[in-house]
Amino acid sequence: MADIARVGVVGCGQMGAGIAEVCARSGLEVMVAETTGEALEIGRTRLHNSLSKAAERGKITAEERDETLARLSFTTDLGEFADRDLVIEAVVENEQVKTEIFQVLDQVVTRQDAILASNTSSIPLVKLAVATSRPDQVIGIHFFNPAPVQKLVELIPALTTSDETVKRSEALVQDVLGKHPIRAQDRSGFVVNALLIPYLLSAIRMFESGIASREDIDNGMELGCAHPMGPLKLSDLIGLDTVASVADSMYAEFKEPLYAAPPLLQRMVDAGRLGRKTGSGFYPYS
Numbered sequence: 001m002a003d004i005a006r007v008g009v010v011g012c013g014q015m016g017a018g019i020a021e022v023c024a025r026s027g028l029e030v031m032v033a034e035t036t037g038e039a040l041e042i043g044r045t046r047l048h049n050s051l052s053k054a055a056e057r058g059k060i061t062a063e064e065r066d067e068t069l070a071r072l073s074f075t076t077d078l079g080e081f082a083d084r085d086l087v088i089e090a091v092v093e094n095e096q097v098k099t100e101i102f103q104v105l106d107q108v109v110t111r112q113d114a115i116l117a118s119n120t121s122s123i124p125l126v127k128l129a130v131a132t133s134r135p136d137q138v139i140g141i142h143f144f145n146p147a148p149v150q151k152l153v154e155l156i157p158a159l160t161t162s163d164e165t166v167k168r169s170e171a172l173v174q175d176v177l178g179k180h181p182i183r184a185q186d187r188s189g190f191v192v193n194a195l196l197i198p199y200l201l202s203a204i205r206m207f208e209s210g211i212a213s214r215e216d217i218d219n220g221m222e223l224g225c226a227h228p229m230g231p232l233k234l235s236d237l238i239g240l241d242t243v244a245s246v247a248d249s250m251y252a253e254f255k256e257p258l259y260a261a262p263p264l265l266q267r268m269v270d271a272g273r274l275g276r277k278t279g280s281g282f283y284p285y286s
């Protein structure tokens with residue numbers, strides 16, 4: 001995919017940093033944007049630490065780590081994305097925030113055939129597409145956490161997305177990033193979350209009703225079904241705010257009771273216990 005060489009990633013939280021790492025390790029030149037200098041420094045440190053860990057574990061050489069770092073640049077000004085061939089937005093799951101970012105990207109990205117992608121788990125892609133003057137070039141490219149590890153990427157064309165945009169995105173994901181793409185329609189939850197979220201919510205309901213302890217619920221799925229991590233640990237990894245917002249948007253779309261977030265999940269979000277990223281969720285993290 002020689003036509004995509006310069007990538008912009010908006011947001012450097014756990015998903016944005018992971019996506020930036022995957023792209024830079026694949027040889028692409030990546031610019032990462034955050035809203036403030038402080039957030040940018042946190043993101044930069046996250047990326048440095050992850051690449052250093054990969055080098056320590058022998059997954060990449062020290063030379064590859066340095067080359068990857070040299071392909072990464074950082075900015076707080078989206079205006080610097082003018083020359084990007086592809087931009088992947090990976091900010092909070094908030095429709096208004098994402099819509100505003102797509103409006104800005106539409107103004108600043110000068111390359112006429114640039115792809116504007118979102119890593120959203122739950123916002124309808126068509127809403128982001130119609131916020132731009134190039135709705136045929138907007139697509140969902142959805143990575144899984146941790147992005148450097150998980151092999152899957154979901155591709156979600158909006159009703160307006162052109163076949164050309166889908167083909168170029170698929171080629172990038174498969175041939176350049178070395179991930180396995182699957183396609184899904186622009187319906188809340190796509191493929192994976194439509195199956196995963198009701199399972200996670202069921203585990204939270206089970207814990208809330210006192211049927212079993214958190215450890216026994218997680219051990220049940222790890223030791224009984226060979227899942228790499230149980231549903232409560234996985235919810236903590238994803239982030240309870242993200243689990244709740246994906247559930248809410250799936251419930252809003254389908255009115256399916258299985259997608260309704262249990263009260264405990266909302267209370268934990270309100271308390272700021274969002275999982276690993278805040279040091280406390282179903283489990284403590286220090």
Ligand SMILES: C[C@H](O)CC(=O)SCCNC(=O)CCNC(=O)[C@H](O)C(C)(C)COP(=O)(O)OP(=O)(O)OC[C@H]1O[C@@H](n2cnc3c(N)ncnc32)[C@H](O)[C@@H]1OP(=O)(O)O
Pocket residue numbers: 050057059120121143144145146147148149150193196228229234238242246
């Ligand atoms: C909600 C969204 O829209 C969609 C989603 O993201 S849904 C969430 C999908 N993710 C999952 O289901 C995660 C399931 N869990 C797992 O795959 C594994 O438990 C895990 C990879 C997170 C950790 O694996 P585990 O064996 O417990 O720990 P650990 O030995 O430290 O890591 C295994 C490998 O992953 C790597 N790894 C773990 N976390 C990593 C990270 N954040 N970044 C990079 N590499 C990482 C380790 O370096 C290690 O690599 P190696 O085996 O080559 O040395």
